[in-house]
Amino acid sequence: MTTSTPLRRTGRKAAALTASLLLGTAAGLVAAPAASADDGGGTLRMPITGIGIDSLNPFLAYFAGSLDVFSGIYPALDRVEQDGTVKPYLADSWTTSSDKLTWTFKIHKGLKWSDGKPITAEDAAWTFNLIMKNSTAATANGSLVGNFASVSAPDATTLVVKTKKPQATMLSVSIPVSGIPIVPKHIWESHVKDLKNYKNDSFPIVGYGPWTLTDYKPEQYVKFDANKDFLLGAPKYAHMIQQAFKNTDAAVAALRSGQLDYVSGLNPTQYQALRSQSGVKAFEQVGNRWNGIEVNGGARTRDGKKIGTGHPALGDVKVREALALAIDRATIVKRVRDGLAQVGASYLPPSLPQYAWQPSGSEKFGYDPAKADSVLDAAGYKKGSDGIRVDPKSKRKLEFRLGIHSDDDADAKVSTYLAGWFKEIGVKVDIQSMSSSKLNADLAKGDWDILMDSWSTGPDPTYLLGIQTCAALPDSKGEGGSTDSFFCDKDYDDLFLRQQSAFDDKQRADLLRRMQAILYKANENIMIYNANGLAAYRTDRVNGIVAGKADSTGAFPAQNSFDQYLDATPAKASSSSSGSGSGTVIGVSVTVVVVLAAGGVFLARRRSSSDDRE
Amino acid sequence: MADTIDVIGAVAAKPAGAPEGGRPKGSGFARYLVTKLVAAAISFLVTLVIGFVLFSLMPADPVQSITRGRPTSDAQMARLRHQLGLDQSVPERFFHFVTDTLTGHLGTSWEFQQPVSSLIGDRLWPTLLLMGTATVISVLLGLWLGVRSGWRHGSWLDRIVTGASLTLWSVPTFWLGMILLITFSVGIGPFPGFLPAGGMSDPAITGGLDHVVDVAKHLVLPCLTMVLVVFAQYVSVMRSSIIDELGSPYLLTARAKGLRDDDVRRRHAVPNALLPSVTMIFMHLGTVLGGAITVETVYSWPGLGQLSYQALKVPDLPLLQGTFIVFSASVILMNLLADVVYRFLDPRVRAQ
Numbered sequence: 023m024t025t026s027t028p029l030r031r032t033g034r035k036a037a038a039l040t041a042s043l044l045l046g047t048a049a050g051l052v053a054a055p056a057a058s059a060d061d062g063g064g065t066l067r068m069p070i071t072g073i074g075i076d077s078l079n080p081f082l083a084y085f086a087g088s089l090d091v092f093s094g095i096y097p098a099l100d101r102v103e104q105d106g107t108v109k110p111y112l113a114d115s116w117t118t119s120s121d122k123l124t125w126t127f128k129i130h131k132g133l134k135w136s137d138g139k140p141i142t143a144e145d146a147a148w149t150f151n152l153i154m155k156n157s158t159a160a161t162a163n164g165s166l167v168g169n170f171a172s173v174s175a176p177d178a179t180t181l182v183v184k185t186k187k188p189q190a191t192m193l194s195v196s197i198p199v200s201g202i203p204i205v206p207k208h209i210w211e212s213h214v215k216d217l218k219n220y221k222n223d224s225f226p227i228v229g230y231g232p233w234t235l236t237d238y239k240p241e242q243y244v245k246f247d248a249n250k251d252f253l254l255g256a257p258k259y260a261h262m263i264q265q266a267f268k269n270t271d272a273a274v275a276a277l278r279s280g281q282l283d284y285v286s287g288l289n290p291t292q293y294q295a296l297r298s299q300s301g302v303k304a305f306e307q308v309g310n311r312w313n314g315i316e317v318n319g320g321a322r323t324r325d326g327k328k329i330g331t332g333h334p335a336l337g338d339v340k341v342r343e344a345l346a347l348a349i350d351r352a353t354i355v356k357r358v359r360d361g362l363a364q365v366g367a368s369y370l371p372p373s374l375p376q377y378a379w380q381p382s383g384s385e386k387f388g389y390d391p392a393k394a395d396s397v398l399d400a401a402g403y404k405k406g407s408d409g410i411r412v413d414p415k416s417k418r419k420l421e422f423r424l425g426i427h428s429d430d431d432a433d434a435k436v437s438t439y440l441a442g443w444f445k446e447i448g449v450k451v452d453i454q455s456m457s458s459s460k461l462n463a464d465l466a467k468g469d470w471d472i473l474m475d476s477w478s479t480g481p482d483p484t485y486l487l488g489i490q491t492c493a494a495l496p497d498s499k500g501e502g503g504s505t506d507s508f509f510c511d512k513d514y515d516d517l518f519l520r521q522q523s524a525f526d527d528k529q530r531a532d533l534l535r536r537m538q539a540i541l542y543k544a545n546e547n548i549m550i551y552n553a554n555g556l557a558a559y560r561t562d563r564v565n566g567i568v569a570g571k572a573d574s575t576g577a578f579p580a581q582n583s584f585d586q587y588l589d590a591t592p593a594k595a596s597s598s599s600s601g602s603g604s605g606t607v608i609g610v611s612v613t614v615v616v617v618l619a620a621g622g623v624f625l626a627r628r629r630s631s632s633d634d635r636e
Numbered sequence: 637m638a639d640t641i642d643v644i645g646a647v648a649a650k651p652a653g654a655p656e657g658g659r660p661k662g663s664g665f666a667r668y669l670v671t672k673l674v675a676a677a678i679s680f681l682v683t684l685v686i687g688f689v690l691f692s693l694m695p696a697d698p699v700q701s702i703t704r705g706r707p708t709s710d711a712q713m714a715r716l717r718h719q720l721g722l723d724q725s726v727p728e729r730f731f732h733f734v735t736d737t738l739t740g741h742l743g744t745s746w747e748f749q750q751p752v753s754s755l756i757g758d759r760l761w762p763t764l765l766l767m768g769t770a771t772v773i774s775v776l777l778g779l780w781l782g783v784r785s786g787w788r789h790g791s792w793l794d795r796i797v798t799g800a801s802l803t804l805w806s807v808p809t810f811w812l813g814m815i816l817l818i819t820f821s822v823g824i825g826p827f828p829g830f831l832p833a834g835g836m837s838d839p840a841i842t843g844g845l846d847h848v849v850d851v852a853k854h855l856v857l858p859c860l861t862m863v864l865v866v867f868a869q870y871v872s873v874m875r876s877s878i879i880d881e882l883g884s885p886y887l888l889t890a891r892a893k894g895l896r897d898d899d900v901r902r903r904h905a906v907p908n909a910l911l912p913s914v915t916m917i918f919m920h921l922g923t924v925l926g927g928a929i930t931v932e933t934v935y936s937w938p939g940l941g942q943l944s945y946q947a948l949k950v951p952d953l954p955l956l957q958g959t960f961i962v963f964s965a966s967v968i969l970m971n972l973l974a975d976v977v978y979r980f981l982d983p984r985v986r987a988q
Contacts, residue, residue, distance in 0.1 A: 278822045
C-alpha cells in the first residue's frame with residue numbers, strides 16, 4: 023500500500039502538467055498574433071535557398087544558401103546580368119592595358135561599411151590577396167583568382183589587378199552570388215589567424231550591400247535589415263527574413279497560408295497546384311539547368327591510362343549515337359516535367375541565350391529508333407537470341423549499368439522511360455539507384471557505364487565548360503580532377519583556351535558555340551531536357567519580384583535573386599493578416615473545446631467515483 | 637499490493653539471499669552499480685569501434701560531394717583531402733578517432749567547417765524539446781488509455797482505443813505529418829489554417845513570453861504527429877500487462893477487503909503491470925536524442941535527426957561519428973538508468 027501513494031501522486035501531477043501544457047498552447051493560439059509583428063516598411067519572407075547555409079564565413083562556404091546570403095550583405099566589384107551585360111557595382115568603371123594583362127578598376131567614392139568606416143580599394147585588394155596567399159581563405163573561391171599575378175590598391179579609389187595570362191572572364195570574378203564577396207579589411211584582419219574556425223557570427227555583421235544581416239540561427243532563419251543608403255537604390259522592404267524549410271511541400275503550405283511571400287524551386291505538381299490558388303501567382307522562368315545522361319566513352323587519367331570498369335562498347339561513338347537517337351525527349355518533357363521544360367540539345371542552358379547553341383537539321387540526333395537500329399546494325403552489333411545486341415570486339419552483350427540518384431524523383435521516372443526505349447534497339451540497361459555521394463565517387467573512379475546527371479550555371483559558364491576539358495581528368499594516380507564524363511578532346515581544349523582570352527563578346531560566344539557542337543557530336547553528354555525554373559509569390563503581399571517579359575511559351579527570363587529581393591515591393595493590399603481573424607476564432611474554439619473536454623472528464627470521474635462510493 | 641510483492645520477493649529471495657542476509661544493503665547496491673557501469677563502458681567502446689568501421693566502409697568520396705558544382709582546382713581538392721585526413725591510413729584514422737573521442741574532441745565537420753560539438757549543441761535543445769514533450773505526452777496518454785482499455789477489455793472504449801492506436805501506429809509518419817500540416821496550416825475547405833507550417837519559431841517575433849508562446853505554437857503539429865504515431869506502443873503493452881494481472885488472486889483479495897474497483901486498479905493492478913512499460917519507456921528515452929528524422933524533415937525542425945541525415949549525404953564522417961556517439965551514449969545511459977530504477981521498482985531484481 024505504501025508504494026502506491028507516490029505513484030499515484032506523480033500520476034496526478036503529470037496529468038496536471040499535461041493539461042496545463044495543452045491549455046497553455048491553446049491560450050497561445052489565441053494570444054499570439056497570426057501575422058508577423060511589423061514596424062512599418064514590411065518584411066519580405068522566403069525560404070533559405072537550396073539545402074541551407076553551411077557557414078557565414080565567405081571564405082569557406084559552399085552551399086547555395088550561403089552564397090545567396092553573401093550577395094545581399096557583401097559587395098562585389100561589378101554585376102553581370104543574365105544576358106551577359108556587365109553593370110557597375112563597387113567599381114564605377116574599368117580599363118584594360120593594351121596587353122590585356124592589367125586591369126584598373128575605379129572604386130566608387132564615399133561608400134561606407136555598415137559600421138561607418140569607408141569602403142576603399144584597399145578592402146578589395148586585401149580580400150583578393152588573402153585568397154591568393156592563404157590556402158584556408160582559398161577554400162571556397164581559390165580557383166577564381168588562379169590566374170591573378172598581383173592585386174594592389176595604389177590609392178583609395180584605384181584597384182589594379184595584374185593577371186598571368188589575359189583573362190576574358192575578369193568581370194565575372196567578383197560578382198554577386200557566384201563571385202568573390204569583398205569583406206571589410208578592418209574587421210577580418212584580426213580573424214586571419216583563426217580563419218578556419220571563424221564563424222562570422224557577431225551580429226549585425228559588418229558589410230555592405232542591399233541588406234545588413236542582423237540575426238542568424240542555424241537551420242532556422244536569417245534576418246536582414248534594409249540598407250537605406252544602398253548605392254543601387256534602397257530595397258523597398260524594411261526587413262527580409264529567410265526561413266529554413268527542409269521540404270518544399272511545407273514551404274508551399276507556408277506560402278498558401280501567408281507565412282511566406284515567395285517560394286522558388288517548385289516541382290511541376292506543386293506548381294500546377296499553386297496556379298489555381300487565388301492570391302498566388304505561379305510563374306515559369308527559362309531554365310538555367312540541363313538534365314541528361316553521361317556516357318562513359320572510356321575513363322582514363324590525364325596521361326592516358328585507362329581506369330575503371332566502363333563497358334568497352336560505349337567507347338564506340340556509333341553506340342553512343344544510337345543511344346542519343348533512341349531517346350524521345352519530347353515525351354519526357356511532357357510526362358515527367360508536365361510540359362514545363364524545353365527539349366534539351368545544347369550543353370549550355372537556355373538561360374544563357376547569348377551562348378546557347380542549337381544543332382542544325384542535319385546535325386540533330388532526334389528521336390528515331392529505326393535509325394538507331396540501322397546505325398548499330400551497320401556497326402556490326404548483331405542481336406542475339408534474347409534480342410540484346412553483342413559487341414563484335416569484346417563479345418560482351420550491350421548491357422549497361424544506368425546509375426540514378428536515389429533521392430531524385432525525376433531520375434527514377436526518366437530512367438524507366440530510357441530502359442524501355444533502349445530495349446527496343448537491343449540495348450539492356452540495369453537501373454542502379456544510389457546516393458549522390460556514391461554516384462559521384464563511382465564517377466571519379468570510372469566505375470560506371472551511364473549516369474543520370476544535371477548541372478546548372480550562373481551567368482559565366484566557364485566552370486561548366488571546364489569540367490569537360492582534358493585538364494579535368496584525374497591525375498596519373500587516378501586521383502583529383504573534376505571531370506564530369508571523362509570527355510577529352512584536343513579541339514575542344516584549344517577552343518577553351520582561346521575563349522579564356524577572347525575579349526570580344528561576339529567572338530567568345532562563337533567559340534563557346536563551337537565547343538558545344540563538339541560536345542554534341544561526341545554524345546558523351548546527352549542532353550534530355552532543360553527544366554524551367556518554377557516559383558510562386560503572393561500577389562496580396564509582394565510586387566515586382568519578377569523582372570522581364572514572358573516569352574511566347576509563358577516563361578520569364580531566368581531571375582537573379584540579388585535583383586529580385588532588391589526590386590520586390592510590398593503590395594498595396596492591406597489584407598496581409600487575413601489569417602489572423604479566423605486564427606483567433608479557431609484558437610478560441612480550440613480552447614473552449616479543451617476546457618469543456620477537461621471539465622467533462624473531471625465530472626465523469628467525479629460521478630464514477632461517487633458511484634463506487636455508494 | 638505491497639503485501640503481494642513482498643510475498644513474491646521473499647519467495648524468490650530465499651535461496652540466494654538467505655546465506656548473506658547479514659550483509660549491509662549499501663554495498664550490494666554499490667557492487668551492482670559498478671558492474672552495470674563497467675558493462676555500460678564496455679558497450680560504449682564496442683559501439684565506438686562499430687561506428688568507426690561502418691562509417692569508414694561507406695563507399696563515397698566526401699571531397700567530390702562537398703565541392704561539386706563549385707569551381708575547385710586540383711590543388712584545392714588535394715588540400716581539402718589532406719585537411720580532412722583522408723590521405724591517412726585507416727589505422728591512423730582510427731587511432732586519432734579513439735584518442736579524440738576519449739579526450740572529448742568530436743572533431744570538425746567537413747561539410748559545415750565548424751566544430752562538431754557546437755553543431756550538436758545547437759541542435760540538441762530543439763530535439764529535446766520536441767521529443768521530450770512528445771514522449772511525455774505519449775507515455776501519459778498511452779499508459780492511461782492502456783490501463784482503461786485493459787481493465788475493461790472488450791468494452792467499446794477498448795475497441796475504439798485499440799483500433800485507433802493501432803491504425804495510427806501503422807500510418808507512415810511523414811504521410812500523417814503532411815496531412816496534419818496541410819489540414820492545420822493551410823486549412824481545408826471553409827476551415828482556415830491556424831498553425832505554422834514549419835520551423836521552430838517565427839523569426840519576426842522576439843522577446844520573452846511572445847517567443848515562448850510562438851515556439852509552443854510551432855511545437856503543436858510535430859509533437860501531435862509524434863504522439864499519434866507512438867502512443868500505440870504504450871497502449872498495447874500496458875493493456876496486455878493489465879489483462880495479465882486481471883485473473884490474479886491478489887486482486888480478488890483486494891476486492892474482498894472491500895476496495896472500490898478504481899482503487900483495486902490504481903493501487904494493486906497498475907503498479908504490478910507497470911514494469912514492462914517502464915522497460916519500454918527507458919528504451920524509448922534512449923532513442924529520444926536520435927530524434928525523428930521524418931518529423932523533423934516534414935516540419936523543418938532544426939534537430940539532431942535532421943543533422944545526421946545531412947551528414948550521411950556527404951558523408952561527413954566526423955559529424956556522423958559525433959552524432960553516432962551522442963545517440964549511442966544516450967541509449968546506453970538510459971539502459972543503465974533503467975537497470976538502476978528497476979532495482980527500486982521491483983524487489984525481485986533487488987534480491988538477485
